[in-house]
Every structure is written in C-alpha cells, then in structure tokens.
Amino acid sequence: MEENKTEESLIERLTRRKILVIDDDPMVLKTIKEFLSDSYEIAAARSGSVAYRYLESNPVDLVLLDYEMPGEKGTSVMQNIHKINFASNVPIIFLTGTADSQIVAQILRLKPDGYLLKPVDKEKLIKKISQVLNKK
DSSP states (O other), rough: OHHHHHHHHHHHHHHHHHHEEEEEEEHHHHHHHHHTTTTEEEEEEESHHHHHHHHOOOOOOOEESSSSSSSSSHHHHHHTTSSGGGGTTTTEEEEEEEOOHHHHHHHHHOOOEEEOOOOOOOHHHHHHHHHHHHOO
C-alpha cells in the first residue's frame, strides 16, 4: 500500500506542470513558490540571463515575469524568451509593482498572456495561471 502511494506521488511530480518565476527579489520568489508548489513544479531565476540558461535545457509550461529588474527589463526578457527555440510559445504572465500607465501600456503591447500587480494575491494568481494553462 505504501509503495503505491510513493509511486503515485512520483508520477504526480513528474506530470505536474512547470512554472519558471523570474524576479530579482528573493522574497517574491519564496512567496510565489509557497503559493504554488502544492500544484506546480516551480523553478526560479533572479535575472533574465539565468532564465535563458535554464530554458535552454528545461522546458516549462508558463513563465511568471517581473517587469522591474536590474540590468534587463521584463519586456526585453519576454522578447528574448520567445527567441529561444522551444520556449517561443511559452505563455508569460507579468508580475509587477508598477501601475504607471505608460509602463503598463508598454507591457500590454507585447501581448503577454496576463498581467498582475504586486503584491500578488494568491487566489488571483492561481486563477490567472489556471486560465492561461487551460487555454493552451
């Protein structure tokens, strides 16, 4: 009986959808992981360059992307992710602390699959992820 539970748990982990969270704030990464790790496999990257290296060899089902990061803005990261061979169609949801209308317009021109303001509400995040993944 215990062996079946272990086997089921392994199968569940192997078939769970994978989300890559790209954010320079370790507290945001930790919070999102806590929100989602019961239902999804979560990978984290603190910059676009780390995310690109990860995506070269690790397929994901969805990316949660911060807009405001040192070095490279989220809009640039999104464009570069879509240039990676098997990541070109990965849905991207922006998470950002800015409500500046010009920045929001710039993000929306790229046609991300979603946009949520930080601090992120757990229920809104889960609902948006579910909507986007069920659209695929």
